[in-house]
Amino acid sequence: MRDRIHSQVAFHCEFMTLPTMRKFLPMLLCLSGIASAQQIKVEDIYAKYCSGCHGAKFEGGQGGILVDGVWKHGSTDAEIAKTITKGNLQLGMVPWEGILTGDQIRSLVIFLREKEKQTLAKGMSFPKPSPDKVTKTELHDYRIETLVESGIKDPWAIAFLPDGRKLLTEKSGRLRFITADGKLDPKEIEGIPAVIEHGQGGLMEVAVHPDYAKNGWVYLGLSDGTREKREGGKDEVRCITAVVRGKIKGHKWTEQEWIYRPDPKFRSGAGVHFGTRFVFDKGYIYFVIGERGGLMEVQDLSLPNGKIHRLHDDGRVPADNPFVKTKDAIPGIWSYGHRNPQGLAMDARDGTLYSTEHGPRGGDELNLIKPGANYGWPIVTLGMNYDGMPMSYRGPDGKEILSVTEKEGMEEPVAFWLPSIAVCGLDFYTGDKFSKWKNDLLVGALAQQEIRRLRIEDKKVVSQEIILKDIGRVRDVAMGPDGLIYVILNGPDRLVRIVPAGK
Numbered sequence: 001m002r003d004r005i006h007s008q009v010a011f012h013c014e015f016m017t018l019p020t021m022r023k024f025l026p027m028l029l030c031l032s033g034i035a036s037a038q039q040i041k042v043e044d045i046y047a048k049y050c051s052g053c054h055g056a057k058f059e060g061g062q063g064g065i066l067v068d069g070v071w072k073h074g075s076t077d078a079e080i081a082k083t084i085t086k087g088n089l090q091l092g093m094v095p096w097e098g099i100l101t102g103d104q105i106r107s108l109v110i111f112l113r114e115k116e117k118q119t120l121a122k123g124m125s126f127p128k129p130s131p132d133k134v135t136k137t138e139l140h141d142y143r144i145e146t147l148v149e150s151g152i153k154d155p156w157a158i159a160f161l162p163d164g165r166k167l168l169t170e171k172s173g174r175l176r177f178i179t180a181d182g183k184l185d186p187k188e189i190e191g192i193p194a195v196i197e198h199g200q201g202g203l204m205e206v207a208v209h210p211d212y213a214k215n216g217w218v219y220l221g222l223s224d225g226t227r228e229k230r231e232g233g234k235d236e237v238r239c240i241t242a243v244v245r246g247k248i249k250g251h252k253w254t255e256q257e258w259i260y261r262p263d264p265k266f267r268s269g270a271g272v273h274f275g276t277r278f279v280f281d282k283g284y285i286y287f288v289i290g291e292r293g294g295l296m297e298v299q300d301l302s303l304p305n306g307k308i309h310r311l312h313d314d315g316r317v318p319a320d321n322p323f324v325k326t327k328d329a330i331p332g333i334w335s336y337g338h339r340n341p342q343g344l345a346m347d348a349r350d351g352t353l354y355s356t357e358h359g360p361r362g363g364d365e366l367n368l369i370k371p372g373a374n375y376g377w378p379i380v381t382l383g384m385n386y387d388g389m390p391m392s393y394r395g396p397d398g399k400e401i402l403s404v405t406e407k408e409g410m411e412e413p414v415a416f417w418l419p420s421i422a423v424c425g426l427d428f429y430t431g432d433k434f435s436k437w438k439n440d441l442l443v444g445a446l447a448q449q450e451i452r453r454l455r456i457e458d459k460k461v462v463s464q465e466i467i468l469k470d471i472g473r474v475r476d477v478a479m480g481p482d483g484l485i486y487v488i489l490n491g492p493d494r495l496v497r498i499v500p501a502g503k
């Protein structure tokens with residue numbers, strides 16, 4: 001079977017420059033959001049307000065699948081209506097009260113019930129990549145091999161060991177081996193730190209030290225904190241992203257050392273935006289702590305959230321970090337003003353560090369990371385709120401201030417995506433199997449279920465192509481030492497790899 005992915009090269013960063021984009025922003029927001037929600041059909045309400053998080057095809061996303069018969073927050077019509085009305089900001093569910101009318105919320109419940117019935121009747125079906133299918137792209141043709149398709153839940157990241165095995169994290173807190181021939185080792189690795197699985201957080205990043213063959217260090221990024229049971233109510237959770245390293249002996253995690261374990265006072269109950277992702281370079285580790293929903297906290301250098309950090313790979317603070325001499329600043333901070341970067345990669349050609357950052361609705365960004373720079377969240381953004389309202393935040397005096405699209409002293413993105421594609425996972429392709437993709441940046445996307453290939457010249461994106469589409473939400477994309485491209489998919493949870501076919 002042959003199939004062509006159209007080379008839709010004219011994506012947002014080419015067809016619209018930043019200044020043009022700014023001029024048309026109010027109109028675009030009006031088109032993609034909703035100025036008045038009063039007279040629209042329930043299908044359109046779902047498409048416009050809910051699909052960004054619950055999936056255009058009801059496949060789930062940042063918010064769960066709403067049509068699989070599983071209702072975590074109450075399964076009666078009244079309970080579902082209440083969840084929609086009151087939301088759950090801790091977990092990232094928007095309260096729709098005041099935006100949608102009572103009638104509209106009631107029709108959403110009916111609509112979801114209909115869809116639930118239809119889906120349960122025919123069984124959930126997801127596209128499965130066929131091993132014989134060749135996908136043609138501009139420069140290379142490839143096939144997809146499915147390595148693992150059962151036994152894993154919410155896989156998050158992959159790392160490669162010199163003996164051909166791989167390490168795979170699952171959000172629930174399991175660290176697994178994938179054997180050299182690509183099979184899931186049923187026995188999990190025991191003794192890693194307790195992980196607080198909460199909303200989007202849990203066990204996330206895994207990476208091996210560049211000198212792993214000599215030193216054996218494995219690094220993990222996880223949600224660290226406490227969970228206390230409360231009588232008859234919700235658990236009391238406090239957590240934040242932390243970085244730890246250890247060595248794996250057999251199936252045991254040993255010699256553990258915390259690289260960065262934020263003070264417990266920085267933990268929060270929010271279930272959103274944990275960041276993570278590591279890059280190693282010249283004895284340093286770079287990592288991300290997402291903003292945890294904390295708006296202006298991102299601009300506060302005495303807090304670790306909403307920042308990209310740089311430490312020596314043993315956790316010491318480098319003496320030349322940009323804020324080591326700033327009073328009360330967290331000394332590991334490398335750059336700030338970030339919302340939720342979940343892609344981090346370095347261009348080996350010139351050592352430039354890039355991050356992809358989840359924006360609000362319509363504000364996903366590719367950023368070039370410079371020491372000490374401010375990336376502007378929530379003061380500057382091209383996106384808007386999930387409810388279609390402009391982004392705003394509270395100033396020091398508590399007054400509401402509208403976000404702007406540019407501001408002196410705040411970095412502009414190298415590229416942006418409107419609508420948001422939900423960027424997650426990022427890697428430069430440096431192998432030989434796909435030689436014409438050499439030094440291209442591979443960008444994973446959850447909501448749009450795709451991988452984009454960005455050609456970068458002189459630190460600018462000169463072209464962009466979708467090379468993979470619609471086989472699941474892309475959580476991580478990583479080039480293996482074998483030059484093949486490994487892709488972690490969520491919903492359906494799978495590990496697949498892209499292998500050359502012909503061209």
Ligand code: HEC
Nearest residue numbers: 049050053062063064070071072073074083091092093386
């Ligand atoms: C910004 C993202 C976001 C948007 C937009 C959003 N939701 Fe949610 N929703 C969530 C999250 C996160 C949860 C909690 C998931 C969990 O508990 O794991 C949730 C939970 C829910 C639940 C409870 C599901 C259960 O298992 O009990 C319902 C019902 C729901 N959403 C309906 C809606 C509807 C209807 C809309 C549109 C009007 C909507 N949501 C828009 C993020 C979102």
